[in-house]
Amino acid sequence: MDIKKAKLEKLLMEELAGFVMRELKDPRLPTVVITHVELSKDKTHAKIYFTTLEEGLEKEAEQVLEGAKNHIRAELTKRLRVRRLPELHFVFDRELKRMEKIWERL
Secondary structure (H helix, E strand, C coil): CCHHHHHHHHHHHHHHHHHHHHCCCCCCCCCEEEEEEEECCCCCEEEEEEEECCCCCHHHHHHHHHHHHHHHHHHHHHHCCCCCCCEEEEEECHHHHHHHHHHHHC
């Protein structure tokens, strides 16, 4: 495993989670939780996986995040000390919701 890649994934996840919770002023986002970040091998693209605490807000949250990704990327570029920040791609974490449903049935 690439240690630099793992560190950048962790750093991106922490910064994104805090930024989404505290600084994005959209009423549709208080229920969004960043679950994990996956970088491409060349570190030029980052898949940002998220879930929502409320059912039915997934598409709306994804639209808001995708619409704000240039603003998010600009703010992260200011905060993080990296040469090049990867392109951000927000993806709803279906696996986590599936696991929640399984646990509810047990």
